[in-house]
Amino acid sequence: MNFKILKKSKLSNARLGLIETSHGVVETPCLVTVATQATVKTLTSEEIEQVNSPMLIANTFHLHIKPGEQFLKKAGGIHKFMNFNRPMMTDSGGFQVFSLGFGRDHGVGKILKQAHDAEVTVNQKPKHIKITQDGVYFKSPVDGRPLFIGPRESIKIQQDIGADIIFAFDECTSPVANHEYTKRSLEKTHAWAKICLQVKTSNQALFGIVQGGKYKDLRIESAKFMASLPFDGFGIGGEFGDDKRQMPKMLDWVIKELPEKKPRHLLGVGHLDDMEKMIKCGVDTFDCTAPTHYARRGVAFTSEGKLIMRTQKYLKKLEPLDKNCVCQVCLNYTKAYICHLLRAGEITALRLITFHNLHYFNAYVANIREKIKRGEI
RNA sequence: GCGGUCGUAGUGUAGUGGCCUAGCACAGCGCUCUGUGGCAGCGCUAGCGGGAGUUCGAAUCUCCUCGAUCGCC
Numbered sequence: 001m002n003f004k005i006l007k008k009s010k011l012s013n014a015r016l017g018l019i020e021t022s023h024g025v026v027e028t029p030c031l032v033t034v035a036t037q038a039t040v041k042t043l044t045s046e047e048i049e050q051v052n053s054p055m056l057i058a059n060t061f062h063l064h065i066k067p068g069e070q071f072l073k074k075a076g077g078i079h080k081f082m083n084f085n086r087p088m089m090t091d092s093g094g095f096q097v098f099s100l101g102f103g104r105d106h107g108v109g110k111i112l113k114q115a116h117d118a119e120v121t122v123n124q125k126p127k128h129i130k131i132t133q134d135g136v137y138f139k140s141p142v143d144g145r146p147l148f149i150g151p152r153e154s155i156k157i158q159q160d161i162g163a164d165i166i167f168a169f170d171e172c173t174s175p176v177a178n179h180e181y182t183k184r185s186l187e188k189t190h191a192w193a194k195i196c197l198q199v200k201t202s203n204q205a206l207f208g209i210v211q212g213g214k215y216k217d218l219r220i221e222s223a224k225f226m227a228s229l230p231f232d233g234f235g236i237g238g239e240f241g242d243d244k245r246q247m248p249k250m251l252d253w254v255i256k257e258l259p260e261k262k263p264r265h266l267l268g269v270g271h272l273d274d275m276e277k278m279i280k281c282g283v284d285t286f287d288c289t290a291p292t293h294y295a296r297r298g299v300a301f302t303s304e305g306k307l308i309m310r311t312q313k314y315l316k317k318l319e320p321l322d323k324n325c326v327c328q329v330c331l332n333y334t335k336a337y338i339c340h341l342l343r344a345g346e347i348t349a350l351r352l353i354t355f356h357n358l359h360y361f362n363a364y365v366a367n368i369r370e371k372i373k374r375g376e377i
Numbered sequence: 378g379c380g381g382u383c384g385u386a387g388u389g390u391a392g393u394g395g396c397c398u399a400g401c402a403c404a405g406c407g408c409u410c411u412g413u414g415g416c417a418g419c420g421c422u423a424g425c426g427g428g429a430g431u432u433c434g435a436a437u438c439u440c441c442u443c444g445a446u447c448g449c450c
Contacts, residue, residue: 036413057412095412111411141414172412209412237412244411268412289413296415312405343404350415 001164001205001232003263003284007372013255013282014372019055019263021087021164021205023079026054028263029279029372031270031365032089032287033358037062038072038082040358041292042351045084050328051358052366055086057287060157061093061149065140069160077162088163089287092154092196094170094189094209094237095268097136101126102174110239110268112175120177122184131171133188151192152199159202167235168196170209172267175239182213190225197229205232207265210254213238219250223257233263236283244274251281272301272364279368280377291357296350298342301360307335309353314339327359 007016017028033040033053040048040056048056058078063069075081078088095110103109105127106118130137135150149157154169170189173182193208200206208231212218226234236254240247247269258264263284270278270288278286291301298310302322307314309321320330321338329352341349371377 032412034413041413041415059412062413089412091412093412099412109411113409167412235412265412271411274411286412288411290411293410293413293415296413297410297417299410308407311407345416347415354415 003233003261005261009280009372009377010375012280012377013252014280014377015282015284016369016372017263017284019087019285023085023087023164026087026285027369028284029365029369030054030285031275031361032057032265032285034287034289034292035082035088037066038078040354041296042347042354043358045082047355048084048358049086051355052362053086053358054362055088055285056084057089057091058161058163059091059093059096060154060161061091061096061138063090063161064093064147064149064157065142069157072162073160079162087165089165089265090158090161090163090167091267092158092167092169092209093136093149094154094167095172096138097129097131097170098172098174100138101129101131101136102177104128106174106176108175110172110175111244112239116176118176120174120181122178122180124181131188133191135169135192136171151195155196155199155206159200159204163204165205165207165233166200167267168193168206168208168231170211170235170237172237173211173213173239175214177213179213179215179218182211182215182218186211186218186222190222193226193229193231197231207231207233207235207263209235209237209267210258211238212254214240214246214250216250216253219253220257223254227258231262233265234258235265235267237267240269247274248277248281251278251283255282270361272361275365276368276377279372288361291361292354295354295357298349298353300338300353301357309335309338309349310342312339312343315343321353321356322360325356325360325363327356329353329356329359 002020004018019026032055035056036059038058102120138147151169158166169192171185173185189211208226210222210226212222240250266283266286270286271290300307300321303324314335317335
């Protein structure tokens with residue numbers, strides 16, 4: 001992988017760049033489309049290209065469970081397996097330490113909407129997983145058999161999967177973790193980061209992940225630590241405070257410490273109203289489930305806002321989801337048809353909305369790139 | 378015309394005298410979803426066909442009435 005910076009904004013920390021890999025070149029900033037189980041749910045790989053998704057991120061934990069990295073390696077790697085020839089990333093499994101651990105216990109996501117009673121303290125242990133100095137014991141959601149993933153295992157799996165960019169194994173901490181817990185967790189994440197660098201033998205790009213929760217001292221410490229290591233780029237993980245309006249401030253703490261010449265990936269954040277703020281902080285790539293996840297709940301993103309397509313008010317609307325959109329769904333199908341399909345329980349509705357949402361999100365980011373190009377942000 | 382069975386939210390149903398200010402499912406409406414769980418979670422709206430009686434108390438018992446359905450003439 002090679003990263004080139006084409007332009008730096010004079011108004012903000014935003015920048016235009018190119019990530020070059022053996023599977024092609026990606027213009028940044030860009031949204032990385034989520035393909036956890038080697039698929040963008042409901043779409044074929046040909047369709048992923050049609051919605052202009054430049055890069056995908058799959059998941060180590062899920063692919064380890066099925067079909068297994070040994071098989072993926074035999075199949076010629078993930079690109080060949082899923083017939084997708086653009087750049088790909090794999091997430092390390094570190095997010096599952098949170099989502100299957102304290103996140104599940106407390107029913108919280110990585111971004112808190114409001115104050116929460118729960119607190120993660122240093123002596124607390126998650127109910128369903130076990131975190132040790134060496135890694136994490138999970139139970140397979142398929143058959144309950146024990147799974148162990150640490151930095152060595154994660155890198156090994158990611159090498160076999162064969163994405164262009166891989167991530168160091170980390171512990172994504174809960175937004176309700178206190179300072180002491182987060183500090184201890186950070187020590188593990190840092191130790192694991194070094195191990196990841198040591199054990200990697202492939203020529204894949206390896207990104208270290210900055211953690212530290214909402215705590216300024218820890219975020220800065222983590223960013224400095226990761227920056228001191230020979231990573232090819234950086235992930236910014238974990239949570240962003242009790243209120244996502246704080247996110248730009250927290251990104252500033254971190255990005256200030258990261259080397260300018262290397263790409264920065266913001267993990268798991270990217271609602272439409274977040275994008276410009278993040279990009280102005282200097283984020284190059286980011287991934288988010290919103291376009292695809294909302295699509296499967298029947299919600300379409302348009303220039304008129306979020307449309308809940310199941311409601312009966314769309315049953316008779318013989319017009320496209322978005323009049324300004326040029327995607328194949330908007331050119332060929334109506335709200336009435338999509339509404340009918342949703343209410344009839346037909347899976348094609350989910351496909352059509354997924355296709356449109358991704359096209360819409362990708363166009364939205366492309367527009368932000370244009371703004372940087374024109375010197376507007 | 379006679380006899381039987383049955384009428385509970387939009388739909389399908391639970392409930393056979395007090396634990397029913399009537400439960401559930403789907404539908405409707407609203408909210409949630411950010412390193413992903415397609416068909417989810419939470420909330421709201423909405424009903425005992427109508428009337429009279431028995432009873433301390435009726436969706437539940439009695440009578441009348443309306444409607445559905447089956448059988449017989």
